[in-house]
Amino acid sequence: MGSSLAGLFGLYALFHHPETFQRYIIGSPWTDKDIQQVLKLETEYALNHSDLPATVFIGAGSLEPEFVVDNILKLEKAFENRNYPNLRLQAHIFEGETHLSVVPHHISRGLKAVYE
Numbered sequence: 001m002g003s004s005l006a007g008l009f010g011l012y013a014l015f016h017h018p019e020t021f022q023r024y025i026i027g028s029p030w031t032d033k034d035i036q037q038v039l040k041l042e043t044e045y046a047l048n049h050s051d052l053p054a055t056v057f058i059g060a061g062s063l064e065p066e067f068v069v070d071n072i073l074k075l076e077k078a079f080e081n082r083n084y085p086n087l088r089l090q091a092h093i094f095e096g097e098t099h100l101s102v103v104p105h106h107i108s109r110g111l112k113a114v115y116e
Contacts, residue, residue, distance in 0.1 A: 003028055004027070010024050011075075015041040015042055018052060022054060024057070026059075027058075035071045038071075046082055056114075057090050057114055058076070059091065059092040059094060061101060064102070073091075
């Protein structure tokens with residue numbers, strides 16, 4: 001589980017060494033200027049892999065900076081477009097939560113999502 005910059009690290013691990021973990025809880029990844037690099041990592045991964053065997057929860061609070069929510073939606077779309085057969089993805093935007101107040105929600109909902 002990683003939130004903010006640790007969430008960004010979770011995305012890095014997912015695309016560089018997805019076998020390191022089977023379950024990822026990625027909370028509010030701070031992808032301000034890094035979203036193009038993250039999407040590039042996903043594209044590079046897809047060029048060499050037809051599957052991404054992982055269970056991933058990714059979320060953010062609706063009151064976070066706009067780029068946090070927008071970039072999660074971009075990532076969700078990228079994953080859906082790849083249609084990885086063994087990727088279990090769940091994304092959620094928590095209404096009324098900020099970058100700090102959303103952390104317990106990531107933990108609670110994330111644990112349920114990756115262990116169901």
